[in-house]
Amino acid sequence: MTATPILEARALTKHFRAGRGVGASGSVVRAVSHVTLAVAPGSVTAIVGESGSGKSTLARLFAQLHAPTSGEVLFRGAAVHVRSARSLRRYAKSVQLILQDPYGSLNPYRPIGHTVLRPVRVHATSDALKAGGGGRAEVVRLLERVGLTPGGDFYSKYPHELSGGQRQRVSIARALAVNPQVLIADEPISMLDVSLRLGVLDLLRDLNKAGLTIIYVTHDLPSARWFAQTIAVMYAGRIVEEGPAEAVVNHPAHPYTKLLLAATPDPTRRRPEKLQARGEPPSLIHLPDGCAFHPRCPYADERCRRLAPPSFAVAHAHSASCWLHDARPPAQETLASATQLDNHTTDQEGTP
Amino acid sequence: MSEAVLDIEELVVEFGSGPTAVRAVDGVSLSIGRGEIFGLAGESGSGKSTLMYAITRLLPPAGHVVSGRVVYRPRTGEPVDFLGLEGRALQELRWASMAIVTQAAMNALNPVLDVEAQLTDVLRAHGVGENRNARHERAAELLSIVGITADRLRSYPHQLSGGMRQRVMIAMSLALSPDVLILDEPTTALDVVTQRQILEEILEIRERLDLSIVFVTHDLALLFEIADRVAVMYAGELIEVGDAVGLRDAPLHPYSLALRASFPTLTTAPDALSRLPGAPPDLRALPGGCPFHPRCDFRDVVCEARRPRLIAMGDDPEHEVACHLHDTSVMMTRPASVVAANEARR
Numbered sequence: 001m002t003a004t005p006i007l008e009a010r011a012l013t014k015h016f017r018a019g020r021g022v023g024a025s026g027s028v029v030r031a032v033s034h035v036t037l038a039v040a041p042g043s044v045t046a047i048v049g050e051s052g053s054g055k056s057t058l059a060r061l062f063a064q065l066h067a068p069t070s071g072e073v074l075f076r077g078a079a080v081h082v083r084s085a086r087s088l089r090r091y092a093k094s095v096q097l098i099l100q101d102p103y104g105s106l107n108p109y110r111p112i113g114h115t116v117l118r119p120v121r122v123h124a125t126s127d128a129l130k131a132g133g134g135g136r137a138e139v140v141r142l143l144e145r146v147g148l149t150p151g152g153d154f155y156s157k158y159p160h161e162l163s164g165g166q167r168q169r170v171s172i173a174r175a176l177a178v179n180p181q182v183l184i185a186d187e188p189i190s191m192l193d194v195s196l197r198l199g200v201l202d203l204l205r206d207l208n209k210a211g212l213t214i215i216y217v218t219h220d221l222p223s224a225r226w227f228a229q230t231i232a233v234m235y236a237g238r239i240v241e242e243g244p245a246e247a248v249v250n251h252p253a254h255p256y257t258k259l260l261l262a263a264t265p266d267p268t269r270r271r272p273e274k275l276q277a278r279g280e281p282p283s284l285i286h287l288p289d290g291c292a293f294h295p296r297c298p299y300a301d302e303r304c305r306r307l308a309p310p311s312f313a314v315a316h317a318h319s320a321s322c323w324l325h326d327a328r329p330p331a332q333e334t335l336a337s338a339t340q341l342d343n344h345t346t347d348q349e350g351t352p
Numbered sequence: 353m354s355e356a357v358l359d360i361e362e363l364v365v366e367f368g369s370g371p372t373a374v375r376a377v378d379g380v381s382l383s384i385g386r387g388e389i390f391g392l393a394g395e396s397g398s399g400k401s402t403l404m405y406a407i408t409r410l411l412p413p414a415g416h417v418v419s420g421r422v423v424y425r426p427r428t429g430e431p432v433d434f435l436g437l438e439g440r441a442l443q444e445l446r447w448a449s450m451a452i453v454t455q456a457a458m459n460a461l462n463p464v465l466d467v468e469a470q471l472t473d474v475l476r477a478h479g480v481g482e483n484r485n486a487r488h489e490r491a492a493e494l495l496s497i498v499g500i501t502a503d504r505l506r507s508y509p510h511q512l513s514g515g516m517r518q519r520v521m522i523a524m525s526l527a528l529s530p531d532v533l534i535l536d537e538p539t540t541a542l543d544v545v546t547q548r549q550i551l552e553e554i555l556e557i558r559e560r561l562d563l564s565i566v567f568v569t570h571d572l573a574l575l576f577e578i579a580d581r582v583a584v585m586y587a588g589e590l591i592e593v594g595d596a597v598g599l600r601d602a603p604l605h606p607y608s609l610a611l612r613a614s615f616p617t618l619t620t621a622p623d624a625l626s627r628l629p630g631a632p633p634d635l636r637a638l639p640g641g642c643p644f645h646p647r648c649d650f651r652d653v654v655c656e657a658r659r660p661r662l663i664a665m666g667d668d669p670e671h672e673v674a675c676h677l678h679d680t681s682v683m684m685t686r687p688a689s690v691v692a693a694n695e696a697r698r
Contacts (some may be wrong), residue, residue: 050543163631181374194570198614198627226616226625249618263548266618267576267600271555280513303464345558 004077005038006213007062007095007182012036014057018285029284031057033237034071037180039215044208046216046224046245049234059186059217059232063097064088067332086267093123097177100166100187106159112170113139113155119177142173147203165196172203183207184215189223201227221264225249230317235255236292237283242311243318253320255297265318291323299324354385356425357531358407358562363420364404365399374635376402376415378588381662384532384564389555391579391596392568393611395632399588400568401454404534407434408452417448422521426531430467455537458517461509467495467520468505469581474527489635489638494523497560499553515546519553529561536568551578572611576600581670584691587633587643590662594671604665604673606648642676650677666697 012034032054039045049055062073064082064139066314073080075094082088099105106115108155113136120135136155143151146169153262159167168188175183177329185204189197205227208214218224224231233241233256239256266272277296283287290347291309294300303323312325365377376399394400405411407422422434426449437445442473462470471491472484481487492502498519509517518538525533535554539547555578560566567579575582576596583593584607592605603609610628630647633639639646644656647652654676662674677690688693 050545089404165631193632194572194611195395195614195628195629198616198625202627208586222616222618223619225618226620226622261618263545264573264618265544265573265577267612268617268619270577270597272577274552275545278549280515280546281543 003041005074006041007215008074008077009035009037009058009062009103010072010074012058012061012073013069014054014061014066015069019100024271027285029289030237031284032061035234035237035239037232037239037242039213040230041181041213042208042211042217043230044205044228045230045232046218046228047232047234048218048221048224050219050281051224051261052236052284053234054237055217055219055234056186057237059097059184059215062182063095063184064091065097076093089122092180093178094180095182095184096178096180097184098168098171098175098188101193102164102171102191105171106167110157111156111158112143112162115170116142116177119174138177139173142176144171145176146170146173147199148173151166163196164192165199166202169194169203172200172207176207180212182213182215184217186217187219188216190219197223199309217228217271221249221260222328233260236287237284237294238321239311239317240293240322241320242316247315247318251315251318252315253318253325254322255324256293257320259296280352291321354387356383357386358384358425359421359423360384361421362405363403363406363422364418365402365411365415367415367417369551369643372636376416376588376635377406378571380420380585380588380590382583382590382593384566385581386531387562387665388580389558389567389578390566391575391582392566392585393570393572393575394568394585395570397587397632397635398585399635400585401536402588403585404452404536404566404568408450408534409434409437409446409451424531433518447474447525447530448528450532450534451528451530452534452536453518453521453538455540457521457538458514458541461517461520463509466506466508467491467512471495471505471520471524471527474524478528480528490527494526495520497526497553497557498523499549513546515542515550518542519550522550522554522557526557526561530563532564532566533557534566537570538567540569540571547574554578559577569628573615573617584611587638588635589643589674590672591644591675592673593662594668594673596678598668598671604671604678605644605675606650606677607644610647610649642674650687650690652676654682654684658682 012035016029016031018027018029035058047055047058061068064080078092080089085262091249116139117135120138140155142153143154148154148166180206189200192200201223204214216224216228228245231245232239235256241248241257248257259275262275276298279296282292288295290306291304294304309321309323311319311321313319314325360380360382363377364450366373366375368374373375380403392400406417417435423431424434456688468491470486471494475481475487475490481490491505495502495504500516500519533559542548554565569575579596582596582599583590586607592608603612612666613626614628628647641656641658642660645651660674660679661674662672663679665671665673665678676684677686680694
């Protein structure tokens with residue numbers, strides 16, 4: 001990545017004070033810890049993780065809907081400081097967020113024209129309003145841009161008259177109304193019927209080809225591989241592996257990424273091998289010491305239990321936060337497995 | 353397929369009545385073999401869940417069976433039409449013959465009772481175990497089948513993760529050793545690693561307890577991995593039924609073909625996907641003829657006029673499809689590849 005990242009997280013951390021639940025009062029939920037990630041302009045970057053991995057919190061930090069506990073977000077190389085509604089509005093002109101639930105994110109009492117017209121008016125560029133009908137022409141253009149044609153017909157429809165895919169298109173149109181430079185899509189297809197998912201991904205892909213930078217937040221590795229150039233895998237609030245999409249899927253370096261891949265349904269195999277690692281992700285209130293994955297990791301040794309691993313480069317633009325990739329001599333017992341892993345990761349270079 | 357444990361015959365289910373009635377299941381016939389894993393795939397509104405609720409006699413009010421039979425064939429004794437049972441007879445047979453676990457099942461646990469109380473409640477209601485100790489033992493055994501240690505009997509639902517709660521529900525469904533276990537999207541709300549662990553346990557349960565599993569999901573990739581046979585449902589009808597490997601490698605119905613090409617897998621080539629046009633149909637306003645025709649690339653006039661029936665394909669009596677393309681008695685324009693395949697099959 002030579003160009004200045006369009007969006008960047010530096011040591012970004014978000015802790016929440018836990019609510020009044022049983023045994024939770026006064027405790028701290030460490031949702032995102034020391035995340036550093038650079039998003040290249042014009043790229044699609046996928047953030048992949050299970051529920052509770054911190055991926056949605058990271059998306060909201062990027063969108064400035066949460067203030068970070070520490071660390072910072074940079075937009076085009078400059079630190080973002082959102083302190084007022086006005087500065088948030090200015091930032092939102094560049095960075096937009098769409099959410100998972102196309103049922104919950106549209107006002108059921110308003111025709112979708114109204115929903116899309118709001119941001120056109122709030123962020124009005126004089127062109128959009130001059131174009132006619134107090135912004136109506138612009139809304140029709142946006143609806144047609146996301147495949148809701150003819151836009152004039154959809155303008156006066158209500159959310160309940162649309163399919164899930166069409167509703168998600170409305171929320172994309174609403175985000176596009178401000179002509180943003182970055183679109184963060186948090187699980188945009190996971191609530192849609194299978195036959196509608198590809199349509200929405202295709203639309204996002206078209207928008208990306210037209211220059212929009214996209215951060216695709218998902219739990220689904222296959223669609224991340226298909227759609228994104230870069231994949232960042234999150235576990236327990238940290239990025240544990242990052243690299244070119246093909247490299248992460250075909251030559252995973254972190255044991256957790258391997259576990260995710262092994263668990264992903266693959267129609268080409270029958271009755272797959274048993275999973276090597278079992279168990280469930282840790283509570284973000286009681287994170288284990290050392291590497292958060294160590295209680296489930298088949299390769300864990302003493303060092304993993306004590307020290308959180310830094311990020312190690314495993315190939316060009318490909319890194320993993322795992323002691324197995326420490327180039328210094330590893331502890332005796334992990335030597336064999338570490339060598340095995342290295343063999344997996346040395347035979348590829350660069351972005352496919 | 354092995355000997356049938358369950359025969360569903362021409363089942364029709366409607367919601368409401370009169371001219372506004374919505375037909376959610378439209379003439380479904382299906383046999384579940386003893387010991388097999390049968391996968392039922394379909395999108396929302398395809399009628400897959402309604403079909404499962406109908407055969408377990410759990411349809412919500414307004415839903416009712418219009419016609420058809422659900423014949424349960426126990427290991428010993430006479431076949432029973434499940435739909436004809438009432439009162440005590442139904443109570444005795446349900447759960448002991450067929451048990452069901454739904455997607456939201458894990459939210460059905462009582463938050464103020466511990467796991468043991470809820471498991472032993474089922475046992476006591478059905479007269480399993482002569483005393484408290486025996487029921488405790490059985491509850492612990494049921495948990496161990498789904499990979500949970502006995503110390504969790506003392507846990508309350510909020511102390512368990514979603515995956516654990518869903519396992520408790522599966523354990524509960526096994527309480528009376530049913531012949532058929534129906535799992536309706538049991539892992540859809542769970543993370544992929546948890547899903548895989550539960551699938552492994554389900555495969556083990558099938559081996560150990562020799563029961564049949566009906567696995568309902570929208571996730572075709574998952575069914576191709578674990579099911580013996582797969583059926584695809586669309587707009588209340590079965591549109592294709594066959595061996596999982598056969599259906600994966602050579603699907604016949606254009607909808608099955610399109611579904612397979614509509615989601616990326618870990619090995620999909622960048623341009624190998626093609627999206628299905630349109631959206632799943634509204635059951636209140638189904639198109640005439642074949643319900644899939646508005647979205648079908650191969651449609652002809654006949655598809656708009658006549659509804660195709662589910663018929664067996666040539667040499668493989670177990671591979672059935674409801675599509676005029678493959679019914680050589682129907683006159684229509686077909687792509688050359690389909691004509692050649694039909695010729696070869698005859």
